[in-house]
Amino acid sequence: MGSEINAKVSLINGMEFSGSSDSGHAVKMDAADEFGGKNIGFRPMELILVGLGGCTGMDVISMLRKMKQDISDFEINLKGKRAEDHPKVYKEIEIEFVVKGRNLSETSVAKAIKLSEEKYCSVGNMLNKTAKITTSYRIVEA
């Protein structure tokens, strides 16, 4: 077995929870008004999409840097579509990478995204068991 990660989630009040982890950070979660919450923090399913973006984003940016690509800006837009019935898992996830820089190689961008998707991204390779994940990219000359 590989490395171990620990997290703790504590009820604050109502449907508001605080989540923290080994690395010492904290984040608030809360339900929407219609589910008894006050929107003081993320919906848990939003955090999953954010974690997916961070996971594949870290993969892609480190590969592009190794490929000597000169990146000035990098954004990942994610859209998740849930099943209608409980447990309402993600059935489809679209990931759009927006890579901004000088003289970027489209081949490098496409390769880095593909390697993250197929080999490296831990989060994507868990979520793709229930969701069809599609990726796209836009390259913007800085």
Place this chain on the structure above:
Amino acid sequence: MGSEINAKVSLINGMEFSGSSDSGHAVKMDAADEFGGKNIGFRPMELILVGLGGCTGMDVISMLRKMKQDISDFEINLKGKRAEDHPKVYKEIEIEFVVKGRNLSETSVAKAIKLSEEKYCSVGNMLNKTAKITTSYRIVEA
């Protein structure tokens, strides 16, 4: 198809990313020092565990309240064990619920956890495709 969720993840600097979502919240992510980061935010795989805790935590607390249980404190401890090889998905996840309150019914606690695990928790029902998820609980008389 059910509801749609959007998120955006933006590179700040180095391996530091900011993630935000439809509901208007933001969270920092970063890699550890050994992977070129500065630990300014969560590892993405930590966020997944936190999201799982929030997801099942919201399920369980709302069911326990409907069952008229008098809860004074509620915590969820999570431990994830990753595969050794890429993509290093979670292979095992342990969730411990610590429920504190007055005259709590063990039957109600066990039932709420089971319903979240088997029927309601979106995050758990995605992650259980790669990870064996085990749950346990402790009831503490307040």
